[in-house]
Amino acid sequence: MKRIAPQVKRTVLIVVEGENDHGFVTYLKKLYLNTSTTRLKTVIGYGGSATHLINKTIRESRDKAFDTKVLLLDADFKDLPKAKARAKKNKITIFTSEPCCLECLLLDLLEQKPKQIKKCDDCKSALKKLLNRKDNSCLTQQELGRHFPKKILDGQRPTIGMLDQLIGLMET
Numbered sequence: 263m264k265r266i267a268p269q270v271k272r273t274v275l276i277v278v279e280g281e282n283d284h285g286f287v288t289y290l291k292k293l294y295l296n297t298s299t300t301r302l303k304t305v306i307g308y309g310g311s312a313t314h315l316i317n318k319t320i321r322e323s324r325d326k327a328f329d330t331k332v333l334l335l336d337a338d339f340k341d342l343p344k345a346k347a348r349a350k351k352n353k354i355t356i357f358t359s360e361p362c363c364l365e366c367l368l369l370d371l372l373e374q375k376p377k378q379i380k381k382c383d384d385c386k387s388a389l390k391k392l393l394n395r396k397d398n399s400c401l402t403q404q405e406l407g408r409h410f411p412k413k414i415l416d417g418q419r420p421t422i423g424m425l426d427q428l429i430g431l432m433e434t
Contacts, residue, residue, distance in 0.1 A: 271301045274431050275328040277319040279307055281400045283334055283364050287428070289406040293415070294432040302432065307333075312345035319354050330431060331355065336363040338382055357424045365389045367425070371410055371418050 278284045284306045295302055305322050307315040312335055319333050333349060335342070337358040349356050359367045366385035369375045369392070376388050390398065393409060419426045 269298070272299060272330070272434070273326075273328045274300060274302045274330045274332065275305070275319070275323055275326075276302065276332045276334060276428075276431075277305045277307050277315060277322060278334045279309055279315060279336060279364075281306060283359075285401050285403065286364060286368075286406065287334065289403055289410070290415075290429060291432060292403070293412050294429050296433055299434065300432060303328075312339035312341045313348065316345045316348050316352070316354065319349075320352050323354075332357055332428075332431065334428070335359070336382060338362045357427055359424060367422065368410065370422060371414055371425070 276287055278287055284304055287304050291302060291304070303322075305318070307318040309315075315333055315335060319331055323331050331352075331354045333354055334357050335345075337360050339345065342358075346356055363382040363385055365382065365388075366375060369385055369389055372392065374388070374392055376384055378384075386398070389395075393401075393405065415425065415429070419429060
C-alpha cells in the first residue's frame with residue numbers, strides 16, 4: 263500500500279496589539295480559516311510601541327519557518343514610520359486598523375463610525391455605547407458573533423481593505 267505524503271500547509275503568524283484584537287482575529291479564524299491549507303498562530307503583543315510590537319513579531323518568528331508574518335496595529339502609533347522600515351527589513355507585513363484603532367474599524371463595520379475622531383478613546387466610547395456595554399472588558403466571542411455576523415463581514419469586506427486582507431490570509 264502506498265503511503266500518501268502529508269499536504270504541506272501554509273503557515274501564518276499574526277501578532278496583535280491587545281486582547282480585543284486577539285479576540286477579533288480568533289473570531290475571524292472560526293468563520294474563515296481553511297484548516298486544510300493554512301496553519302495560523304495568533305500572539306498578543308500587549309501594546310507598548312510599534313517598535314516593541316515589531317520586536318515581539320521578530321522574536322515569535324525566530325527559528326520558525328512562517329510563510330507569512332503579519333503585525334496588526336492601531337494606526338495611531340507615533341513610531342509607525344520607523345517600525346514599518348524595520349518590518350520591511352524582516353519581511354513582516356503590517357496591517358493597520360484605520361483610521362486609528364480596532365474599535366473604529368468595528369464601528370465602520372456597523373456603519374456607525376463617528377464623524378470626527380480625535381483619538382481612539384472616542385471610538386472605544388462610541389463602541390461601548392453602541393453595544394450597550396457596562397465596562398471596558400474584552401469583547402467576547404458571543405458579542406462578536408451577535409454584532410458582527412459573517413453576513414456583515416462579507417458585505418463590508420470590499421470596502422475595508424484591512425479586513426479583506428486579514429480574511430484573505432485565512433481563506434487561501
